[in-house]
Amino acid sequence: MGIIKKLPVYAEKIPGGGLVTTSLNSAFTLTQAKSLWYFLFGTACCAIELMATGASRYDFDRLGMIFRASPRQSDLLIVAGTITLKMAPVVKRLYEQMAEPRYVLAMGGCAIGGGPFYYDSYAVLKGIDKIIPVDVYVPGCPPRPEALLQGCLEVGKKIRTLKMDDWS
Amino acid sequence: MTKEELTEYIKDNFSGEPEVIENDQPEPYFIVKAEDVVAFSRFIHDDPKLQMTFMMSLSGVDTGERYEIVYNICSYRLKHRVFFKTILNHEKPEVDTVLDIWPAANWYEREVWELFGITIRNHPNLTRFLLPEDWDEGFPMCKGWVGKDVIPFPERK
Numbered sequence: 001m002g003i004i005k006k007l008p009v010y011a012e013k014i015p016g017g018g019l020v021t022t023s024l025n026s027a028f029t030l031t032q033a034k035s036l037w038y039f040l041f042g043t044a045c046c047a048i049e050l051m052a053t054g055a056s057r058y059d060f061d062r063l064g065m066i067f068r069a070s071p072r073q074s075d076l077l078i079v080a081g082t083i084t085l086k087m088a089p090v091v092k093r094l095y096e097q098m099a100e101p102r103y104v105l106a107m108g109g110c111a112i113g114g115g116p117f118y119y120d121s122y123a124v125l126k127g128i129d130k131i132i133p134v135d136v137y138v139p140g141c142p143p144r145p146e147a148l149l150q151g152c153l154e155v156g157k158k159i160r161t162l163k164m165d166d167w168s
Numbered sequence: 169m170t171k172e173e174l175t176e177y178i179k180d181n182f183s184g185e186p187e188v189i190e191n192d193q194p195e196p197y198f199i200v201k202a203e204d205v206v207a208f209s210r211f212i213h214d215d216p217k218l219q220m221t222f223m224m225s226l227s228g229v230d231t232g233e234r235y236e237i238v239y240n241i242c243s244y245r246l247k248h249r250v251f252f253k254t255i256l257n258h259e260k261p262e263v264d265t266v267l268d269i270w271p272a273a274n275w276y277e278r279e280v281w282e283l284f285g286i287t288i289r290n291h292p293n294l295t296r297f298l299l300p301e302d303w304d305e306g307f308p309m310c311k312g313w314v315g316k317d318v319i320p321f322p323e324r325k
Contacts (some may be wrong), residue, residue, distance in 0.1 A: 012184040086300045119321040123299070126319075 039074035044081030227275035
């Protein structure tokens with residue numbers, strides 16, 4: 001009911017009729033932002049928090065977020081965990097396999113900038129933004145589920161500001 | 169067998185005269201010459217009073233002056249363990265594989281080869297599996313190794 005009540009903000013109601021008019025852009029971004037299917041990419045302890053957020057206590061489903069095991073069906077890539085140099089080409093390839101429009105959320109210190117493996121490490125990529133563009137960063141080691149939920153809402157907010165022309 | 173009995177039994181029955189390391193640990197600890205590793209492994213694996221059929225771990229060590237390979241072996245049936253290590257020089261670190269005695273040594277030996285550069289002779293599949301496939305910066309677990317992308321830890325003031 002929340003969306004229906006808020007619709008007049010974006011759409012104009014015709015008096016006496018059951019029709020609403022709105023811009024295609026508004027409808028597209030609204031539907032996209034309210035159903036972000038995310039790709040499971042948990043490589044370390046952040047994945048445990050991701051699972052907790054997806055499970056019933058914090059409940060990703062109420063944001064319309066369902067996990068997908070295939071990049072071809074997902075809109076959002078949540079990189080949860082340490083990305084090693086050996087894993088980096090895999091992340092890049094999976095990102096390229098996602099259909100546009102696609103968004104990336106970097107979860108936790110490792111995905112943002114190497115985290116505890118920043119110094120003296122030969123094996124860890126110092127942040128996934130070296131290989132793929134990142135939309136939202138959620139800091140923490142690991143972040144609380146509330147922080148991840150807020151990060152996903154921020155992705156939604158970012159989508160609402162986009163124009164359809166941006167989705168090349 | 170207790171630690172002392174195990175130490176005596178192995179010293180009396182193995183021909184290669186392994187050197188005993190004295191320590192407070194509950195397991196006997198030997199230094200075996202690199203050319204004796206396979207014979208020693210075969211002996212403790214096949215001897216009916218030892219029956220060391222399970223490899224717990226195999227690790228490489230770089231002390232700066234020399235390489236070591238430490239073997240941790242135990243017997244599930246007789247409930248005892250033995251540790252032994254072999255010392256290799258820096259110029260030509262080479263040791264024979266114990267893969268046909270304990271199949272668990274396969275990936276451990278590949279890891280030692282990949283991260284320390286110790287050549288494992290007669291290993292059937294000595295290929296990379298930990299580092300990236302296009303890695304060409306040497307052996308990162310060796311003392312004094314510095315990679316071109318490694319950010320050193322800042323000095324504490």
